Amino acid sequence: MLMENKAIPYGRQNITKEDIEAVVDTLRSDYLTQGPKIQEFEEAFAEYAGSKYAVAVANGTAALHLCTLALGVKVGDKVITTPITFAASANCVRYCGGEVVFADIDPETYLLDINSVRKLLSEAPKGTYSGIIPVDFAGRAVNLEEFKQLAKEYDLWIIEDACHAPGGFFTDSQGEKQICGNGNFADLAIFSFHPVKHIASGEGGMITTNDEALYQKLLQLRTHGIVKNDDLYQNSIEFAGGDENYPGWYMEMQDLGYNYRITDFQAALGSSQLKRADEGLARRREIAQKYFDEFRNENFIKGQSGVVEGHAYHLYIIEVEDRLGLYNYLRENKIFAQIHYIPCHLMPYYRSLGWKEGDFPKAENYYRHCISLPMFPTLTAEEQEFVISKVKAFYSE
Numbered sequence: 179m180l181m182e183n184k185a186i187p188y189g190r191q192n193i194t195k196e197d198i199e200a201v202v203d204t205l206r207s208d209y210l211t212q213g214p215k216i217q218e219f220e221e222a223f224a225e226y227a228g229s230k231y232a233v234a235v236a237n238g239t240a241a242l243h244l245c246t247l248a249l250g251v252k253v254g255d256k257v258i259t260t261p262i263t264f265a266a267s268a269n270c271v272r273y274c275g276g277e278v279v280f281a282d283i284d285p286e287t288y289l290l291d292i293n294s295v296r297k298l299l300s301e302a303p304k305g306t307y308s309g310i311i312p313v314d315f316a317g318r319a320v321n322l323e324e325f326k327q328l329a330k331e332y333d334l335w336i337i338e339d340a341c342h343a344p345g346g347f348f349t350d351s352q353g354e355k356q357i358c359g360n361g362n363f364a365d366l367a368i369f370s371f372h373p374v375k376h377i378a379s380g381e382g383g384m385i386t387t388n389d390e391a392l393y394q395k396l397l398q399l400r401t402h403g404i405v406k407n408d409d410l411y412q413n414s415i416e417f418a419g420g421d422e423n424y425p426g427w428y429m430e431m432q433d434l435g436y437n438y439r440i441t442d443f444q445a446a447l448g449s450s451q452l453k454r455a456d457e458g459l460a461r462r463r464e465i466a467q468k469y470f471d472e473f474r475n476e477n478f479i480k481g482q483s484g485v486v487e488g489h490a491y492h493l494y495i496i497e498v499e500d501r502l503g504l505y506n507y508l509r510e511n512k513i514f515a516q517i518h519y520i521p522c523h524l525m526p527y528y529r530s531l532g533w534k535e536g537d538f539p540k541a542e543n544y545y546r547h548c549i550s551l552p553m554f555p556t557l558t559a560e561e562q563e564f565v566i567s568k569v570k571a572f573y574s575e
């Protein structure tokens with residue numbers, strides 16, 4: 179059979195002729211970096227997410243770091259997140275010397291369980307925690323309205339890690355669709371444009387917000403903490419070498435920032451990909467529906483992503499017994515399923531900070547059974563049939 183020889187990864191980028199032309203046009207332009215494509219990408223992305231502002235950066239991890247810096251996370255600040263996420267969601271707190279406090283997941287949604295968070299908050303004196311980083315894991319949107327209520331009560335900020343969920347949404351208590359990253363409930367939201375994500379720019383990331391002060395801070399921190407604005411300078415005109423005004427060359431580094439810029443040609447690729455984001459999302463939803471329909475009545479399925487309104491399906495996850503057997507069997511058939519994620523609190527680095535097995539039974543149980551099946555817009559119907567047939571074949575043997 180034709181399929182037997184073709185490798186099927188769990189995720190894959192899709193680069194079109196238009197994408198290539200957008201990059202090549204930028205390479206032929208006057209700018210490789212800090213040119214007009216960055217702002218174009220930011221404006222288009224803000225419109226897509228429904229936020230006031232967007233700041234494009236080098237990658238999703240840089241986006242997270244800039245968020246914790248902009249929010250002023252400092253040594254000893256305690257921030258709550260989920261153990262079922264990519265390590266960067268937690269690491270951004272550590273970059274600023276803060277303390278990561280994990281809370282267990284909801285085994286139905288695989289998302290940070292608001293009741294676990296509520297319990298943590300209620301058991302400590304008010305002021306113990308600074309913020310929460312909920313993750314739209316696998317593309318399923320967190321109900322941020324509920325988290326916002328909690329955040330208000332305990333005076334916490336929220337960073338939404340929406341790396342998996344551009345275009346995803348949850349429906350709020352008024353029946354309104356709340357798009358991931360629209361800034362209505364979270365202070366800041368971040369996205370990644372790594373090739374397996376919905377929108378690929380090579381490496382790349384984006385922060386969205388509705389808060390102007392945070393937006394200005396992010397712009398400054400993205401470029402070394404440099405300010406270029408006569409009204410904001412702290413040194414005198416005389417020192418700067420001007421007469422009546424600051425001279426044209428003058429700028430000030432007022433904070434310890436970084437070089438977390440994205441290049442113009444990456445931004446051009448991101449913008450070009452963004453134009454097809456809805457198309458890709460629709461296809462992801464079709465693929466999810468097919469997996470769900472095929473697996474819903476199978477005894478070997480202990481849980482699965484399922485069909486959920488607003489899910490952006492970065493991943494389609496099934497939970498099974500003998501996950502190792504299935505994983506190896508799929509590999510023998512050149513189907514490269516993946517595991518998302520090894521619980522973050524059990525990474526040796528976080529174990530060295532005191533976390534241990536048994537801390538989060540639901541997350542740990544999920545990890546023992548989860549496997550992410552191929553999910554990307556260009557997965558063909560034939561390829562998906564092949565994946566489904568091999569999963570079923572493994573459990574019927």
Ligand SMILES: Cc1ncc(COP(=O)(O)O)c(C=O)c1O
Binds near residue numbers: 239266341342383
């Ligand atoms: C949930 C989550 N957060 C953050 C990141 C970090 O993004 P990047 O790889 O662009 O640094 C990723 C990327 O894999 C992710 O999946």
